[in-house]
Amino acid sequence: MKIDVQLTTARKQKPASDQLVFGKTFTDHMFIMDYTAGTGWHDARIVPYQPITLDPASTVFHYGQTVFEGLKAYMTKDEQILLFRPEKNMQRMNRSNDRLCMPHIDEEFALEGLKQLITIERDWIPTAEGTSLYIRPFIIATEPYLGVSPSKRYQFIIILSPVGAYYKEGINPVKIAVENQYVRAAVGGTGNAKTAGNYAGSLKAQEVAEAAGYSQVLWLDGKEKQYIEEVGSMNIFFKINGEVVTPALNGSILEGVTRSSIIELLQHWNIPVTERRISIEELYQAYKEGLLEEAFGTGTAAVISPVGELFWNGEKLIINDGKTGELSTKLYDTLTGIQTGKVEDPFGWTVRVLENRVSI
The missing domain is CATH 3.30.470.10 (Aminotransferase class 4, branched-chain amino acid transferase, N-terminal domain)
Known part of the structure; x- marks a missing residue:
């Protein structure tokens, strides 16, 4: 054509x-x-x-x-x-x-x-x-x-x-409220498709969170409201006791390109990374035991968005003293370096646009 x-x-x-x-x-x-x-x-x-x-x-x-x-x-x-x-x-x-x-x-x-x-x-x-x-x-x-x-x-x-930058905070950590009332998507719905209705349905929770001083919401599953799914419009990762954990794709979570790239980068660096179901209770226990080391969202717009605070059940969970973690920084620098040609691309991820210039 x-x-x-x-x-x-x-x-x-x-x-x-x-x-x-x-x-x-x-x-x-x-x-x-x-x-x-x-x-x-x-x-x-x-x-x-x-x-x-x-x-x-x-x-x-x-x-x-x-x-x-x-x-x-x-x-x-x-x-x-x-x-x-x-x-x-x-x-x-x-x-x-x-x-x-x-x-x-x-x-x-x-x-x-x-x-x-x-x-x-x-x-x-x-x-x-x-x-x-x-x-x-x-x-x-x-x-x-x-x-x-x-x-x-x-x-x-x-x-x-x-x-x-997508967030005015840039690579600096953002504050996130755990969403207990509204649901982004449910298994069998359209959560694993990138369609407008998913985002329209998320706006109310976002509005409430912003009014309370939070940048975004952490979504829980639509059935039991116990298991972590996404953060805002991004995938979410947690570094717990040296292991990086991200919610497994289950039919209601969007399979992010940045998410896949982060997993491949971590595997390339021999850093343990697991895709599995993780509950907010498990995350809270890890925090209380001092094992929750970092948290960050991933997506095309922001690339890496560190999470410095989670608000859940009336309690503020301050992660890594509210500072950007070492792993978050390394992932951001490496991925953006590959994207902009400043860092070697060992995966063949970047595609060069061969130009036939059109004068205007």
Whole structure:
């Protein structure tokens, strides 16, 4: 399939690197591809960034048929563009598509469209420390039909946003409240798909936590509300008595690309790492016995987010004296070093965007 390109005639002003706020600024162009039942995906194109027009009866508005991904592009010191394990995001998007009864994309073609878009938007990639070009691919159901059934029409869109740090705290520890009332997802639901409803349903707990002075919530399982699942929109890791533990994938936990990379890094360093079910009671006992050494969330946006405090049952659990742990720092420095080309990549995770420059 050919990708048609229409370049903008009105380029936007780029913000200064120190003024970047996550997800607020968008580049000059976007990638779009349409799907029609019986035809498949068609009309791939790169066009000026613009509003999209949808029928008010479009399925996405009424039944939430939508999935999305998040990844980043980085500019190296020698001005090469790197992506980090982008094939994993395309694979996960198709797993999400499957769960939401949406058509699979051609992963290689979608990645080629992304590379062409990034090539055009090269000058939007910030180069200051801690900055990157955030990439948001998403699919929406566009058929105007109010019947409860899978849509017969879709759009696949990729937009780009230059970003700074996701959390204003940066690599410094955040305070997290353990969520006892609301539930993010349940086994058999859509927790292992990256779909909008999961995030909409999490906003109330987030709002309550923020009002109490906490950055995010620690989610427990939807059935017994005993077993730890995720932290905010990230996967969670704990270092307990020298061993790193993360909740096992159980059907309600999203399989993060950063999560997988952290596990592989720890194994590469011969640091014990286990994927298993872990309860909040077990974590509390480890804390009381002085065995809870570190805790950190992992995700594309923040990479590593150390946890300095957990609030549970009216008690504040201060982890590592509220400071960033040695392992959290090493993981952050190594992973971001690989992503930006500053550290050797022994895993072959980074993908270089070979450019055919388009003048605009």
